[in-house]
Amino acid sequence: MNNIFRFKSFMRTPMFWFSQPIHKLIRNIGVSAHIDSGKTTFSERVLYYGGRIHEIHEVKGADSAGATMDFMELEKEKGITIQSAATHLKWRGHQVNLIDTPGHVDFTIEVERALRVLDGGVLLICGVAGVQPQTLTVHKQMSRYKVPRIIFINKLDRMGANPWSAIQSIRKRLSLTVAAVQIPIGQDQTFNGLVDLIKMKAYFFEGLKGEDVKETEVPERYMEEAKEKRQELIETLGSIDPEIEDLYLNEQPISEEKLKASIRKNCQDHKFYPVFMGSAYKNKGVQLALDGVVDYLPAPEEKQNFGFQISLDQKEEKKIEFKTDPKLPFVGYAFKLEENKFGQLTYVRVYQGKLKKGDYVYNMKTKKRVKVARMAKMHANQMEEINDVEAGDIFAVFGVDCSSGDTLVYGDMNYQVLCSSMFVPQPVMSLSIKPSKKEYSARFQKALSKFQREDPTFNVDMDKESEEIIISGMGELHLQIYAERMRREFEIDVQLGQPTVNYRETITQKQQFDYLHKKQTGGAGQYAKVIGYMEPLQLEEGQFSNQFENHVIGTSIPNEYITAVEKGFYESVDKGPLTGYPVVNVRFVLEGGETHVVDSSSNAFMTATKYAFAQTFRQAGPEILEPVMAVEIMVPAPSYQQAMVGIAKRRGSVTNTESRGDMFVLNADVPLSQMFGYATELRGFTSGQGEFSLEYKRHDPVPPNEIETIVAKFKKHKRGQ
Numbered sequence: 225m226n227n228i229f230r231f232k233s234f235m236r237t238p239m240f241w242f243s244q245p246i247h248k249l250i251r252n253i254g255v256s257a258h259i260d261s262g263k264t265t266f267s268e269r270v271l272y273y274g275g276r277i278h279e280i281h282e283v284k285g286a287d288s289a290g291a292t293m294d295f296m297e298l299e300k301e302k303g304i305t306i307q308s309a310a311t312h313l314k315w316r317g318h319q320v321n322l323i324d325t326p327g328h329v330d331f332t333i334e335v336e337r338a339l340r341v342l343d344g345g346v347l348l349i350c351g352v353a354g355v356q357p358q359t360l361t362v363h364k365q366m367s368r369y370k371v372p373r374i375i376f377i378n379k380l381d382r383m384g385a386n387p388w389s390a391i392q393s394i395r396k397r398l399s400l401t402v403a404a405v406q407i408p409i410g411q412d413q414t415f416n417g418l419v420d421l422i423k424m425k426a427y428f429f430e431g432l433k434g435e436d437v438k439e440t441e442v443p444e445r446y447m448e449e450a451k452e453k454r455q456e457l458i459e460t461l462g463s464i465d466p467e468i469e470d471l472y473l474n475e476q477p478i479s480e481e482k483l484k485a486s487i488r489k490n491c492q493d494h495k496f497y498p499v500f501m502g503s504a505y506k507n508k509g510v511q512l513a514l515d516g517v518v519d520y521l522p523a524p525e526e527k528q529n530f531g532f533q534i535s536l537d538q539k540e541e542k543k544i545e546f547k548t549d550p551k552l553p554f555v556g557y558a559f560k561l562e563e564n565k566f567g568q569l570t571y572v573r574v575y576q577g578k579l580k581k582g583d584y585v586y587n588m589k590t591k592k593r594v595k596v597a598r599m600a601k602m603h604a605n606q607m608e609e610i611n612d613v614e615a616g617d618i619f620a621v622f623g624v625d626c627s628s629g630d631t632l633v634y635g636d637m638n639y640q641v642l643c644s645s646m647f648v649p650q651p652v653m654s655l656s657i658k659p660s661k662k663e664y665s666a667r668f669q670k671a672l673s674k675f676q677r678e679d680p681t682f683n684v685d686m687d688k689e690s691e692e693i694i695i696s697g698m699g700e701l702h703l704q705i706y707a708e709r710m711r712r713e714f715e716i717d718v719q720l721g722q723p724t725v726n727y728r729e730t731i732t733q734k735q736q737f738d739y740l741h742k743k744q745t746g747g748a749g750q751y752a753k754v755i756g757y758m759e760p761l762q763l764e765e766g767q768f769s770n771q772f773e774n775h776v777i778g779t780s781i782p783n784e785y786i787t788a789v790e791k792g793f794y795e796s797v798d799k800g801p802l803t804g805y806p807v808v809n810v811r812f813v814l815e816g817g818e819t820h821v822v823d824s825s826s827n828a829f830m831t832a833t834k835y836a837f838a839q840t841f842r843q844a845g846p847e848i849l850e851p852v853m854a855v856e857i858m859v860p861a862p863s864y865q866q867a868m869v870g871i872a873k874r875r876g877s878v879t880n881t882e883s884r885g886d887m888f889v890l891n892a893d894v895p896l897s898q899m900f901g902y903a904t905e906l907r908g909f910t911s912g913q914g915e916f917s918l919e920y921k922r923h924d925p926v927p928p929n930e931i932e933t934i935v936a937k938f939k940k941h942k943r944g945q
């Protein structure tokens with residue numbers, strides 16, 4: 225029995241861990257993936273093996289309890305994750321703070337939020353489907369926040385699962401340097417263990433829930449494959465690590481420690497991504513992936529975190545690095561707001577310093593000082609009160625007035641810093657909403673403002689003409705969830721209008737203007753002349769903004785009128801002349817003008833600017849932009865032709881096609897406006913066998929022949945037809 229031993233997490237805690245500084249023993253991680261890849265199922269096992277829960281509940285499980293991390297009623301019903309829930313557990317003497325992030329594109333802001341505050345991630349990939357459209361999105365997001373990650377190929381128990389083609393798809397579609405650190409023992413239904421290629425040992429997961437990890441020698445019939453894949457691992461590492469390459473070329477033995485140190489360093493430098501595998505559902509492999517979290521992902525101080533220091537006169541910002549040091553002044557980032565049975569909670573990631581119950585924090589946005597009366601560690605919808613927290617950790621605070629994205633600092637105004645901000649994607653869809661009864665008005669307003677504070681991708685506007693409330697967000701489901709939350713949390717019935725696509729307007733050319741607004745007959749006169757130009761504002765893809773610049777030299781226009789011109793410009797871009805949707809990416813430069821001693825006023829300058837804007841906009845090569853979605857369609861192979869024709873009809877352009885087993889997969893960029901009703905069409909020609917997913921990619925110009933239809937629709941709507 226010497227070569228076989230059983231061990232549980234609490235038995236794997238060497239004494240030296242207790243002598244490490246606390247933050248070295250923290251891992252802030254998130255699990256990200258394409259929808260339905262098994263994030264919740266995986267997290268549930270992590271919590272179970274980490275001793276946090278004593279029972280595993282399946283997603284949409286027969287026990288009707290639902291998975292612990294999906295605690296909102298709606299999540300349980302739909303079997304999808306809507307809000308990220310933060311929790312923590314112990315693994316090998318480390319505290320792992322785990323954020324379960326939603327996979328559905330409509331809740332992409334939750335993923336952004338989680339990644340913004342995490343130091344490492346587990347990228348989950350389905351062993352059958354490989355890299356899917358949203359894997360690309362979460363990969364992009366993880367790269368944006370420079371989150372080192374390990375990869376876990378899940379669902380190896382399923383028919384058709386193949387970790388090696390999943391690894392090929394990672395190499396091809398994500399362009400990452402990866403290699404497996406394990407090979408599976410058995411396949412599909414017979415999958416029952418793993419060979420660790422670093423230790424060259426086999427592992428089996430026994431007990432009712434796979435909690436007993438049994439280590440054995442590598443079974444003879446897997447030895448050759450294990451050696452071959454170990455060599456692939458070493459060669460891949462050798463291609464980025466000269467020390468490993470040297471040892472390999474000189475045929476020197478490479479120790480477990482050397483391999484692990486190389487993986488750890490290159491994983492944290494984003495040069496290498498170790499691939500773990502298993503089946504979360506069948507309780508296999510999760511513990512070894514957790515070992516990977518502790519072994520390869522960084523502790524808080526190993527990851528660089530930047531922010532800005534604001535000068536005392538508020539005029540300058542200097543980039544600074546936060547240090548995971550409890551002795552420095554406290555800096556925390558409020559990354560998520562949540563109202564639950566305990567009240568208003570704010571989740572905070574501590575970047576610097578420490579905080580005790582009863583301390584005061586200063587909110588850099590509201591400029592208010594607030595007392596931290598209660599602090600807690602959350603576990604899905606349960607909480608444990610705590611008395612203090614140190615740099616590197618994540619905690620929740622009660623009753624602090626702030627929005628998500630606010631920076632909280634210690635004490636007073638003298639230490640003014642900001643954490644860098646979060647990327648907020650553009651909303652792509654809108655619909656009108658109204659309470660079904662007048663008496664709901666107050667609660668309706670309260671709900672809208674609460675949701676807006678919680679979610680920066682949820683926007684609320686009032687259509688000035690129709691006086692309708694318009695909500696916009698990341699997709700139909702996103703908006704429907706809020707309507708549903710109004711019903712459940714605020715007991716208000718609401719009526720929703722037809723969803724519409726969020727168009728934008730812009731210009732393509734520079735255009736001068738010289739516009740005189742003059743009304744000098746009868747009563748008080750109006751006189752204002754504005755001279756300047758408008759031009760396209762070049763920004764990164766997916767970023768929208770407008771800019772006003774004052775280039776007026778001398779005193780041809782007094783300052784108060786320049787302010788009126790600026791106001792006139794920003795009011796004009798609110799509603800584009802063609803469709804009524806906002807104008808984006810325009811720079812408006814005021815170079816001069818003329819006033820009249822008696823008849824000029826701020827009002828006249830504002831009106832002049834609005835007319836000048838409308839006229840110049842039409843001369844500057846105007847365009848309507850529409851949201852374009854990355855669509856993935858999976859159909860049985862015989863239906864592929866219909867899938868291709870359907871996408872061409874919807875103005876789609878195909879970006880990739882491939883066969884996966886007996887399924888055909890088609891990737892295409894398709895305008896969102898063309899995707900309404902696609903679910904029904906797909907169901908029809910595949911007899912319910914087809915699947916599709918879509919996510920926002922960018923805004924593209926609408927083809928000229930479509931412009932007229934959109935403009936006509938806008939005019940009809942304006943006339944109230």
Ligand SMILES: Nc1nc2c(ncn2[C@@H]2O[C@H](COP(=O)(O)OP(=O)(O)OP(=O)(O)O)[C@@H](O)[C@H]2O)c(=O)[nH]1
Nearest residue numbers: 259260261262263264265304305327379503504505
């Ligand atoms: N066969 C098999 N099924 C799995 C495995 N892991 C998860 N599933 C199933 O896949 C489905 C989706 O799993 P979830 O854990 O909800 O996936 P998710 O990624 O959290 O889903 P979203 O949050 O909605 O994106 C469920 O029916 C799970 O039971 C696995 O390893 N093997």
